[in-house]
Amino acid sequence: MKSIYRKKSKAKFSPDDAEPIKHHDLGENVELITVDSQWFLEDWDDHVYINEDSEIQNRTLFFLELENRIKKAQGKIILVAMYHPIETNNKQGLFKNVGGFSSQDFQNKQYRTLRNRLKTTARGAENVIFLSGQGKNLQYIKGSVPQINSGAARNLEAVRNGEEGDFSLKKNGYVRLDITTGGEVIAHYQTFENGTTKEVFKTTVLKGDADHTESYTFKKNYPRTQLASIYTKKAATKSGFYKALWGEHYRDFYGKEVNAPVVLLDTLMGGLTPVKRGGGQQSKSLRLVDKTGKQYVMRALKKSTIKFLQANAFQETYVGDVLDGTVVDKFLADFYTTSNPYTPFAIGSLSSKVGVNHTNPILYYIPKQQVLGNYNDDFGDELYMIEEHVGDTQIESESFGKPVNILSKADVLQEINKSGKSVVDEPSYIRARLFDMLLGDWYRHEDQWRWALYKNDDGTEYCSPIPRDR
Known part of the structure; x- marks a missing residue:
């Protein structure tokens, strides 16, 4: 179905290439992170090859990659777009509210794990907005992290009123986001009837960086x-x-x-x-x-x-x-x-x-x-x-060995898969780990390492570790 749409229209799909997460720069101060939430909710026993072409092979790596992407985008407005919302005011019925037998149900255990983890990650950051389209209606939920739902393209679903400051409407329409250079985000909710559009709700989602020094x-x-x-x-x-x-x-x-x-x-x-x-x-x-x-x-x-x-x-x-x-x-x-x-x-x-x-x-x-x-x-x-x-602005540093570039772990794996030439300099990594042990620096997670990329005279490349956050 996706390939047919690509051939027949100008529509773009993201994430694609079998990856559950992709990111896109939408300007100097806006980052779009697209998430394949169905990938997470799917029963992988029924789809044994689901991760065959993906660098993210399990759900733990999925959360690490998402957290890393949000971390790298700090200082920007971060839009996280995925089909399933982290908050909803949809009227769902007794069984869906109690247990959620289907993975599509809001109270389903797997779905609950996904939305709780995403919400926790977003609350630890700044300026994160979730965009979703599962609910066949228009919704704005202020909450601890703003949730915008715009799935009212054709068929409609009942929706209840939310808390003060929220918005819910069972009508066809869409949402337009206006983002200013100062970081203010304004959501305009438009309904579409009889060939005309009408603004029915407007709210400031993010107020921007007002200086209060x-x-x-x-x-x-x-x-x-x-x-x-x-x-x-x-x-x-x-x-x-x-x-x-x-x-x-x-x-x-x-x-x-x-x-x-x-x-x-x-x-x-x-x-x-x-x-x-x-x-x-x-x-x-x-x-x-x-x-x-x-x-x-x-x-x-x-x-x-x-x-x-x-x-x-x-x-x-x-x-x-x-x-x-x-x-x-x-x-x-x-x-x-x-x-x-x-x-x-x-x-x-x-x-x-x-x-x-x-x-x-x-x-x-x-x-x-x-x-x-x-x-x-x-x-x-x-x-x-x-x-x-420890990043590419410091490649001239003597203590980093003046590398060609400075890469993250994900970048190193991608470089190896792409060229087949890049290799990790194992002796230097072993030396760095033994040095950690000598210092008693036992707690070293993957984000505390960067990799200096060097080129040999014959064109081959190798990566040497740069420990950081000692």
């Missing part, structure tokens, strides 16, 4: 250095019984004040500007760019307990700040003291000695300041490291 009072003069610690003395102090139970750790380092240089980002390295938030599983970070386009990462020494819990323990439930200050939060914060927080600043010279690519972090105290803009809400007034962002 006027709510902050910034200092006019800053000291050259600032005494600061990662944790307060109280948070780092534990009883003898507690330490006998859980160990000594490096709590003294976390509670000890250090004298760090104070910097203003608009004067550092010729002037740095915030671009977007980072998306690590523990770190609180901000991407920066200088006037030549080179990118850097500003990472807080105090790790985020909530991000770790969200990524590993509550994948289908959004935690937010619910656990702030709780026993769980405090215990996990203390767990981080098992590693020395200042180790990253010694790794650069050690890495050079053993031939491992590395970044070059520098310790600063970064106060809240005008250039941080709205990021002042979550950043500033604590200790940070600033290092090179």
Whole structure:
């Protein structure tokens, strides 16, 4: 059916090429991610070759790829388009509401897993809107993540009224999105009757990046250095019984004040500007760019307990700040003291000695300041490291070996499949992993690696690892 439509019309299908996820840049500040939700809901036992031509071979990789795509698009408006909605006000009947025997039913177990995981991922990001067409009606559901449903092309389905601010209508029509350069998104709901269109509902889905830095009072003069610690003395102090139970750790380092240089980002390295938030599983970070386009990462020494819990323990439930200050939060914060927080600043010279690519972090105290803009809400007034962002803007870096390009894991696999020439330099990877073990850096997930691509004189290529987020 899809091939017939392609031949007979100008319609484009996405995702295609047997992949369940595709992404498209719709301009400088808009990213479209298309998802084949039926692929996820399908009973694969009935379709044993469903993943034969796909790089995404299972549902775990599907979620990792989606999270990676949303993470890479941070700072943009992200439109996630898929057939099945994550929220609906459709009237479904008793059996569908109770159990959902079909995979198409909203309360079906597999469907519920899909929408809960997607919703949790979206809530951990910013400016995400879901677009769907399963419901044969027009819907806008404000919710924790905006859901737009526009499936009212022909046959219609009954729909109930939603919460305040929602919209539901059983009429033929469509939705038009207006997106401004300032990040504002306005949805126009149009009905189509007797050959004419009529706007029946209009709402602002995203308000854009309104600057509210006027709510902050910034200092006019800053000291050259600032005494600061990662944790307060109280948070780092534990009883003898507690330490006998859980160990000594490096709590003294976390509670000890250090004298760090104070910097203003608009004067550092010729002037740095915030671009977007980072998306690590523990770190609180901000991407920066200088006037030549080179990118850097500003990472807080105090790790985020909530991000770790969200990524590993509550994948289908959004935690937010619910656990702030709780026993769980405090215990996990203390767990981080098992590693020395200042180790990253010694790794650069050690890495050079053993031939491992590395970044070059520098310790600063970064106060809240005008250039941080709205990021002042979550950043500033604590200790940070600033290092090179491991990406293609830093290919001239000596500590990366001046590669031709810097790739992600997915990029490396794609490069190998495409050319048949690219190979991973196994000795350098083994050396990097042994170095991790020597340092005691046990927790290394796939997003903490990038790959430097080099070319040999004979035209062959090879990739060497670049560990990041130490």
